[in-house]
Amino acid sequence: MCGIVGYVGDKESAPILVSGLKRLEYRGYDSAGVAVLNQRKLNVVRATGKLRNLENRVVADQPPGNIGIGHTRWATHGRPSDENAHPHTYKDVAVVHNGIIENHLSLKEQLRSRGHVFSSETDSEVFAHLISEELERGLELPDAVRAAIAQVKGTYALAVLTASDPSRIVCTKDASPMVLGLGQGQNFLASDVPALLEHTRDFVYMEEGDLAVITAAAVDIFNRQGQKVNRPTRRIDWTPMMAEKGGHKHFMHKEIWEQPRAVADTLRGRMLLSEGDVHFEGWNLSAEKVRSLTKITILACGTSWHSGVAGKHMIESLARLPVEVELASEFRYRDPIVDGTHLAIAISQSGETADTLAAFKEAKARGATAMAICNVIGSAMTREADFSVLTNAGPEIGVASTKAFTTQLVALFLLAVKLGRMRGTLSVPAAQEHLTQLTKVPKMIEDVLKCEPAVTRVSREYMDSQDFLFLGRGPMHPVALEGALKLKEISYIHAEGYAGGEMKHGPIALIDEKMPVVVIAPKQPHVAYEKIIGNIEEVRARGGKVIAIIDEDDEHVATLADQVIRIPAACALLAPVVATIPLQLLAYHVADLRGNDVDQPRNLAKSVTVE
Structure with missing residues (x-):
């Protein structure tokens, strides 16, 4: 998830580009850059870190020109560095790219065989080389871009400049956002509306496969077949802050709704369905090493610890390898049993969580192979790891983690399939079935988000409660833990999550007519469906209020609960991803109805960098 901006008109482009990037910095903040054309000369300025570093360089260099493109980066391929920052150039071509090129390694090999030299570790640089080749063959810039994207497998929002055609920008998109801003004697492009609101309120949303040619005087749009098309112009009346949040009231709400895209990005380029296998870039464990593992130790805190508990179910079920899930904050303060036959997996959204990083270093020092599941390439945790699996969720602004959790679950499921195939515990057909699911x-997450009106009604009814209990069995237990944590974090209501079987061992004493109990009850044998119905009956017998998360077709539990929220039925190991969504929405709406600061709840920080 990166930010793109472009301008062509009669004004100096560099200040406009930097200003637009400032409003897109929430989309990526590990590096940024601009490319400006002036009299067929391409000037590129890039900087690592916060956008102010780029701003300082632009002020110092003052690259002149009335046409340019800019980019703020969230790294997926290659560490944050000046070389890996966009725009990427080759000869007289400059590109900015948001997305993932799945076949970039094979494309790089082909290009190198033809004499190309790459200056970055990124997948995006491939576009500059491919387009340059097509231009040298005599194609016009729009046709060169089309020819290049035809060779690419993956996703993209792409904007291109070339010194040989200095009056226009060509941009195209497929599965990554791109909007066009319309002005008088000037036109714009960006990843999102906020970048351009100070210049225009008239926008065109590009559709999948569209290619646009932008000059100061006009914007022409063509579909996949190369036919010129008209897309509707929309007048945007949002304030800049509303626009930054995509029209959502809070970043947390926006990030909940981003989860279908975030999960798709976690999967992209990794599932080899025809082979029944999983590809992780940078994976360096041999089959012999994987078969020699005797234990996996997962190290995490808070929400990431909950994803680790769910991951334990996945890995033990599919790879038949014992898994311990350790609270990283406690790990170092005993004498843990770790050796060279163990795989230590650290899970963290930021990759900077101090407790997890310290525990990770301890496990590595004791001989364990070190793997990180993280959302931030180049973070301390990914630097410490022997190899990393990036969740590719994009920046998460709200303090209460949402899309980071679901993408961690998906990354862990992919890992479970990978280990199962390497250990021989999963056949090709079995792996294919799991990956197909x-x-x-x-799509299931898209469908479950439609339950928001029902969740809002439940939230309004129970917003004044003082206590909540969350119950789940099997893979739903960590979902119950996460649901309780979300409610605590942002609504400040006391909430506890329990394995359903533990209710009669103490928590049942709390049940009365004032106690709402959220029961995560999908109809699956691995979740002990009949047992969770028993929990519901125990709550009802004591006057408690039951809020049930159930499968769409479950009419039995619907007759027992006071409130139901229906979700699509998923297989047992993937149901936690789907069942988590209504609990995030419940926490969000209860907190919002109580008037709390949802994005910045009291006493909490986004990244806990001290022990």
């Missing part, structure tokens, strides 16, 4: 999850 995984491909359905983004």
Whole structure:
């Protein structure tokens, strides 16, 4: 998830580009850059870190020109560095790219064989080389871009400049956002509306496969077939802050709704369905090493610890390898049993969580192979790891983690399949079936988000409660833990999550007519469906109020509960991803109805960098 901006008109472009990037910095903040054309000369300025570093360089260099493109980066391929920052150039071509080129390694090999030299570690640089080749063959810039994207497998929002055609920008998109801003004697492009609101309120949303040619005087749009098309112009009346949040009231709400896209990005380029296998870039464990593992130790805190508990179910079920899930904050303060036959997996959204990083270093020092599941390439945790699996969720602004959790679950499921195949515990057909089920999850999340009106009604009814209990069995237990944590974090209501079987061992004493109990009860044998119905009956017998998360076709539990929220039925190991969504929405709406600061709840920080 990166930010793109472009301008062509009669004004100096560099200040406009930097200003637009400032409003897109929430989309990526590990590096940024601009490319400006002036009299067929391409000037590129890039900087690592916060956008102010680029701003300082632009002020110092003052690259002149009335046409340019800019980019703020969230790294997916290659560490944050000046070389890996966009725009990427080759000869007289400059590109900015948001997305993932799945076949970039094979394309790089082909290009190198033809004499191309790459200056970055990124997948995006491939576009500059491909387009340059097509231009040298005599194609016009729009046709060169089309020819290049035809060779690419993956996703893209792409904007291109070339010194040989200095009056226009060509941009195209497929599965990554791109909007066009319309002005008088000037036109714009961006990843999102906020970048351009100070210049225009008239926008065109590009559709999948569209290619646009932008000059100061006109914007022409062509579909996949190369036919010129008219897309509707929309007048945007949002304030800049509303626009930054995509029209959502809070970043947390926006990030909940981004989860279908975020999960799809976690999967992209990794599932090899025809082979029944999983590809992780940078994976360096041999089959012999994987078969020699005797234990996996997962190290995490808070929400990431909950994803680790769910991951334990996945890995033990599919790879038949014992898994311990350790609270990283406690790990170092005993004498843990770790050796060279163990795989230590650290899970963290930021990759900077101090407790997890310290525990990770301890496990590595004791001989364990070190793997990180993280959302931030180049973070301390990914630097410490022997190899990393990036969740590719994009920046998460709200303090209460949402899309980071669901993408961690998906990354862990992919890992479970990978280990199962390498250990021989999963056949090709079995792995294919699991991966096929995984491909359905983004659509399931889209469908479950439609339950928001029902969740809002439940939230309004129970917003004044003082206590909540969350119950789940099997893979739903960590979902119950996460649901309780979300409610605590942002609504400040006391909430506890329990395994359903533990209720009669203490928590049942709390049940009365004032106690709402959220029961996560999908109809699956691995979740002990009949047992969770028993929990519901125990709550009802003591006057408690039951809020049930159930499968769409479950009429039995619907007759027992006071409130039901229906979700699509998923297989047992993937159901946690789907069942988590209504609990996030419940926490969000209760907190919002109580008037709390949802994005910045009291006493909490986004990244806990101290022990």
